[in-house]
Amino acid sequence: MSGPLISLRDVNKYYGEYHALRGITAEIGAGEFFSLLGPSGCGKTTLLRAIAGFEDISGGTITLSGKDMKGVPPNKRPTNMVFQSYAIFPHLSVEQNVGFGLRKSGMSPSEKTKAIGAALEMVGLGQYGKRAAHALSGGQRQRVALARALILKPKVLLLDEPLSALDRKMREDMQVELMKLQREVGITFILVTHDQEEALVMSDRIAVMFEGEIAQLADPEVLYRKPATKRVADFIGVMNFLPARAGDGLEVAGLGRVDMEGVYCPQGDVSGACSVGLRPETLSLLYDGETARARETEGVIDEVVYYGDMTYYDVRLEGLEEPVRLSMRNMVGRDVMTVGQTARVAWDPRAMVVFPG
Amino acid sequence: MAQGLSRDARLGLITVSPALVFAVLLLAVPLFTIVLFSFWTQNFLEIDRTFTLANYAEALTDPLYRALMMRSLRIAASVTAVTVVLAFPIAYYISFHVRPEKKALWLFLITIPFWTSYLIRIFLWRVILAYDGPVNGTLVELGIIDEPLSFILYNANSVIITLAHAFAPFAILPIFVSLEKIDRSFLEAAKDLGEGTAMTFLRVTLPLAMPGVLAAVLIVFIPTVGDYVTPRLVGGSGGTMIANMIYVQIFDLSNRPMGATLAVVAMATVTITLAWAILHVRFWVYLSDRVGGGLPGLALVGVAAAIDIGVLWWLWHYGPALFGSAGSLGIMAAIMGGGAILIALLLPKGRWGI
Amino acid sequence: MRFRPLGVFAVFYLAFLYAPILLLPIFAFNDGTVIAFPLRGFTFGWFAQLGEIPALHSATLNSLIIASSTAVLSTCLGLFAARAATRYRFPLKGGIMGFIMLPLVLPEVIVAISLLVVLMQLGLNTSVFTIILGHTLLCMPFAIAILQGSFSGLDQSLEEAAMDLGETRSGAFRLVILPLVVPGIIASLLICFIISLDEFIIAFFLSGNEPTLPVYLWGLMRFPAQLPVVMALGTVLVGLSIVLLLVANWFRKRGLRKAGQEDTGGFL
Known part of the structure; x- marks a missing residue:
């Protein structure tokens, strides 16, 4: 049939x-x-x-x-x-x-x-x-x-x-x-x-x-x-929303400037005030000797939530009121970081989802 | 209209209609009829259908009717007080001290007497309280008293005892239900916050049980005002109540309009009294809450209640001389009804569910 | 065991509740015409006398006819009302149900005289039939209360599940709802029977020259010489009520067990 x-x-x-x-x-x-x-x-x-x-x-x-x-x-x-x-x-x-x-x-x-x-x-x-x-x-x-x-x-x-x-x-x-x-x-x-x-x-x-x-x-x-x-993004899983401004490129609070090319805009092109969504697993902490594949920013660890297999970190970035949440898989030879530590956060513009408003 | 209703609403109305039609035909229509009758008069066997308030004038001013109505209210109020005060500890005992699996049995035990013939139970009280009955007989036999007690039969006291017995389950069940609804962790929380057993009871259990107590008051007070059998069997002449007079009017004097009028007056009196009482409780709770409860609250409520009741008492006793019988009753009705309406409109529903 | 004032009070209270109906059989079997202590001796005589009063027999027959008709009628009406109250939402629901339940709190005298006045006005004679109508009005709220207990315990999706599995609306009612409320129906029938059998006021006002048992009993109470017979008849009535009540309670509990629910105790 x-x-x-x-x-x-x-x-x-x-x-x-x-x-x-x-x-x-x-x-x-x-x-x-x-x-x-x-x-x-x-x-x-x-x-x-x-x-x-x-x-x-x-x-x-x-x-x-x-x-x-x-x-x-x-x-x-x-x-x-x-x-x-x-x-x-x-x-x-x-x-x-x-x-x-x-x-x-x-x-x-x-x-x-x-x-x-x-x-x-x-x-x-x-x-x-x-x-x-x-x-x-x-x-x-x-x-x-x-x-x-x-x-x-x-x-x-x-x-x-x-x-x-x-x-x-x-x-x-x-x-x-x-x-x-x-x-x-x-x-x-x-x-x-x-x-x-x-x-x-x-x-x-x-x-x-x-x-x-x-x-x-x-x-x-x-x-x-x-x-x-x-709203869908917020309902499904966890997503960080960072205030941003779109115009000639995208100015994201706490992260800096990125090209509009490569970011995903589900509701069509945006301009002016908007918000940028990033899933916790698209952000990661960089340990000594590691370098970011795309971009990196420095922040201070605000909260550590240890789940056994995973650890969630809330990290304060300069220029952002709310800390961003990121998740790291726990591995042998990689210590869980502590509150107050300064850490480098790796991120990638290709993971961004941009919503108007 | 019918199209505006959902399928659910239509099915619901259709399903409830047999019972509703029956109740309308056998309850609403008859009640309406006696209200109608109360505005008519009867000359021997002829019903005079001209509209008149003469029956009401007579019912409200004749000292005999007034005394009977007042006595009915007083007896009903006493019965309600006695029944509820005795019922509360039992309901509390079953709810808090009886093991859960035994609760059903206890409730069943308490309701069994209720399902046996009312007439026979009342009659048995006459036997028990009689001059030569078991109570007096035993007391004399034991040498506690020399002569049989005479104040326990054929007067208002015996009516109160008997009715308190008859309506016991009506008071216990609603109180029990509201006690059962109390989340036991509230009580633990109160103790955890530093209250002793007595204060926990006063500040948590009792207020939460008040809806049940009020239901008990209603369910005991309304039917007892109109009780017929008990005053006839154990009341003597000093315990006659309004229902007996209604019977006399209808059967012995064949004055149906007067009987109808007394019935309407009785219902109206009960309604006004209860509305007044319940809404004043709301008012008093509100007053007490305004000053933060505790002793000051209690004192304030005491003063307010004394003024409230004092004014009505004064009107009842001295009003007729000043304003005439009808006038004083009118003023009383205005104060009670008006006060109730004012409270109902101005004060929000309190935490006792009223 | 700790001394519990409340427990002691509860026992005394039960004694107070049961005092009258416990005294009843004592005097019914007492071989003396005066209802007083000390007792004289044991006799079945008063019960034997019951069999020799023709008026008592016709009153008994009246009572049985009235009680059975009332039980059936009020349970049928109650079934509809209880079903409507638990299954549907309709406008003025609270008001309508409250009105139907009103006889539960209304003084019986008011119900009785208003019915009587209407009957007289219509020129109808009071009879067994009019008592049935009055009693049905009175028993219906009890039937509704009991049946509502059975209905409300039912998950609404049970009925939907039956329809989902291929049954029609009536099939779902017959195969699923009815079996689950049958114990409630039986309990309701028995309770209404008991209430009607024991009811006095309405029967007294509406009976005309067809007295019921309680009305006949009321007549007997005026004659001191008849008191032992009153006691015997009372014993029979009270005994019957208690037996029926126990049976009704058994059915109610069975219904709860069938539906896999907790016993919350008692009717009402």
């Missing part, structure tokens, strides 16, 4: 006066791991629920495999959902939960049992079929929810913040498992999350949403290295 699996055209949603979705347009391909990322209240869950059929949209169209979904109830859509709370039916056993959607499938009881067994096996819960649902842990509930949705072989699996209820270690394990699972079943996953790291790790493409609009839709690397707006 050609064309995208899901296409959203100018999707709008109003709650009374409140404009929750503002002209969302996007296409999601078959087999893609797609994430909707944004702070709470940005409309990402509303959009997911609109795709699932739980919210009527006020304008625009949602097409799934070329079919307009307007008026199609959730039970008639080729989508299935993993709810944030998992929504495991508490009065049913694990097996009954997983087999819930097979009631109208026309399968024989033995076929059903086989399908349920296979689905549970797939999520690693082969032994848990007879368990009562309320006796499961958070991670197990999530697996049941996955099995319950995937057993119906949907074209799209919708996941509403599925990892937010898990602790950090479990979350990281589940991220990897979900990616494997998605590759295994080969269907489209649409993930809603507010956790940028989670989105970066798992997704093929990410739509970053603010206030009901898609601010940027791109793959994780582009999103990280070439954020379209200052």
